[in-house]
Amino acid sequence: MSKGSVLVTGGAGYIGSHAVLALLDAGWDVVVIDNLTTGFRWAVDPRASFVEAEIEDEARVQSVLREHQVRAIMHFAGSIIVPESVENPLKYYKNNTVASRALIASAVAAGVRHFIFSSTAATYGTPARxxxxxxxxxxxxxxxxxxKLMTEIMLGDxxxxxxxxxxxxxxxxxxGADPQGRTGQSTAGATHLIKVAVEAATGKRGHVGVFGTDFDTADGxxxxxxxxVSDLAAAHVEALDLLVARPEESHVMNCGYGHGYSVLEVLDAVDRVTNLPIERRLEGRRAGDPAALVADNSKILATLGWRPRHDDLEAIIRDALAWERNLAERR
Incomplete structure (x- = not known):
């Protein structure tokens, strides 16, 4: 028996497509809205309904919310590349903040009661601890x-x-990627370290850039x-269950494991998994990059039933590598 319907924005993208799988596997009906700018139609599980649309299109979104009797929204749509945001801030305020404002307005107009937002540790900037x-x-x-912080503030208000x-x-x-190989990170030109490293390991890149070697960290x-990503998707389902059970409460929670790895430690782990050393090129820091970002995850562990199932760097790399090879065959 279905628990009801959830709208997933950006559900054809990397994290969104994993959340769709987790929701469907947990007994929710899912409708995806995605403009397919960076997402892929094939990444959406066939059990979900799909609408190609812009989330800023309030009339269209409200129609979808009412047609599918949507109880909750999971909002993943947006732009995510930190250096690009420094070079083109107006794109980020439009795609992330202005578009989110329109989506929240549609939720209120259609009577949607629960909203889960894809935020980021970048809201902390360079943390003092x-x-x-x-x-x-x-x-x-x-x-x-x-x-992203502006959207959090809007949601609070x-x-x-x-x-x-x-x-x-x-x-x-x-x-990482879905351990069953159903979806993974597929966008061209990705900047995430592990994605870049497995692209290099499969011959799609000639090297991996190491941006900054003079940070105040153990190896610089x-x-x-x-x-x-599958642990992250599971956290969204647990968060939705909490919102439904306690409609008077809202929450902000970190999603992380509570320990970190340096860029060089990650690349060493990729070398071990592939048994193939990747060329590393040491370069200057990128704009907007803090030295260290590690989660205090005590709140999410205390608040949700969520427990990490994939907290193993080499396992994360193996899943990412398997998906990268899958992509090579797909294309």
């Missing part, structure tokens, strides 16, 4: 982080004014908390 907790200051150092509760999940570094390269 690591690991960083939800109660620590939010001081983004790039337009990407600011565009709307939740106080309307019968809608929300959960903003602040992702750390998402990596940036440290990040890498979370398997």
């Amino acid at each position: 690591v690991p960083v907790a939800e109660s620590d200051p939010t001081q983004p150092i790039n337009p990407y982080g600011m565009s 709307v939740a106080r004014a309307h019968p809608l509760n929300y959960c903003a999940l602040r992702y750390f570094n998402v990596a 390269t940036g440290v990040r908390d890498y979370i398997h």
